[in-house]
Amino acid sequence: ERQRSFVTTSCKAFDEMLGGSGVPAGRVTEICGAPGMGKTQIGMQLCVNAQILSSQGGEHGEAIYIDTEGSFIVERVVEIAEATLEALNAGKDSQDSQTIEQFLSRIHVFRIHSYVEQVALINQLDDFLTEHPKVKVLIIDSIAFHFRQNFADMGLRTRLLNGMAQHLRRFAEEFDLAVVMMNQMTTRVTRGQGSDNDSSVLVPALGDSWGHACTNRIILSWQYEVRYAALVKSPNLQECTIPYAITSKGVRD
Numbered sequence: 001e002r003q004r005s006f007v008t009t010s011c012k013a014f015d016e017m018l019g020g021s022g023v024p025a026g027r028v029t030e031i032c033g034a035p036g037m038g039k040t041q042i043g044m045q046l047c048v049n050a051q052i053l054s055s056q057g058g059e060h061g062e063a064i065y066i067d068t069e070g071s072f073i074v075e076r077v078v079e080i081a082e083a084t085l086e087a088l089n090a091g092k093d094s095q096d097s098q099t100i101e102q103f104l105s106r107i108h109v110f111r112i113h114s115y116v117e118q119v120a121l122i123n124q125l126d127d128f129l130t131e132h133p134k135v136k137v138l139i140i141d142s143i144a145f146h147f148r149q150n151f152a153d154m155g156l157r158t159r160l161l162n163g164m165a166q167h168l169r170r171f172a173e174e175f176d177l178a179v180v181m182m183n184q185m186t187t188r189v190t191r192g193q194g195s196d197n198d199s200s201v202l203v204p205a206l207g208d209s210w211g212h213a214c215t216n217r218i219i220l221s222w223q224y225e226v227r228y229a230a231l232v233k234s235p236n237l238q239e240c241t242i243p244y245a246i247t248s249k250g251v252r253d
């Protein structure tokens with residue numbers, strides 16, 4: 001097997017949790033979290049970091065961002081890219097530098113407004129990926145948004161989700177890129193004896209079987225002003241929880 005490549009998250013503890021260097025190519029990583037936990041920030045950071053030059057330890061690649069919620073903010077990406085460049089060039093003569101325009105031009109954003117568009121795009125992505133062999137990371141933010149409310153035909157929903165999961169796994173392997181899908185959380189009520197004893201917990205959206213769609217699953221949370229990321233499913237890595245931060249510069253330790 002050839003050496004696997006990674007895209008760093010810009011948070012050392014996060015990268016280490018994922019095996020050392022970030023989100024792995026060839027794999028599907030799911031990042032779940034309630035609103036405001038940082039899914040979109042992590043997605044934008046990964047789009048920037050996929051482009052870090054080989055001479056600076058990166059993949060010098062491109063990124064795809066499938067935006068189903070309208071949350072991709074160009075101004076924020078610029079801020080993250082500027083901070084990333086500054087950190088990479090600190091204390092070096094910056095002959096190897098890239099411009100912000102170059103960074104933006106290598107992020108291919110697809111805005112999706114319905115589940116039909118989402119399924120159609122993923123079905124057609126083979127051609128795009130063949131034409132853009134430098135794509136190193138494929139973000140879907142979020143996978144569940146158009147599949148949650150008002151979905152009458154649950155059988156159809158399951159078939160569409162399974163089909164997408166299959167495509168995503170194959171993209172990761174065939175095109176040697178890191179697929180990162182963001183997922184929302186949903187409340188699950190466990191019935192106790194008498195309604196006073198009902199308890200509810202937050203679980204990743206789309207149900208238990210969807211848990212098989214990813215290789216690694218991470219759940220983001222927040223407690224006493226600290227952000228945490230927990231690896232809750234992986235075939236080969238130690239399950240653990242690490243703290244991380246989001247600053248004006250992006251994702252950090």
Ligand code: ATP
Nearest residue numbers: 033034035036037038039040041042071246247248
């Ligand atoms: P949703 O499910 O609503 O899409 P999310 O998990 O995608 O939520 P993000 O939008 O990634 O959440 O995270 C938003 C949080 O990131 C904000 O609450 C804020 O704390 C932090 N954040 C965003 N921009 C900045 C910034 N420029 N400086 C510092 N923190 C920021």
Ligand code: MG
Nearest residue numbers: 039040071141
């Ligand atoms: Mg978001």
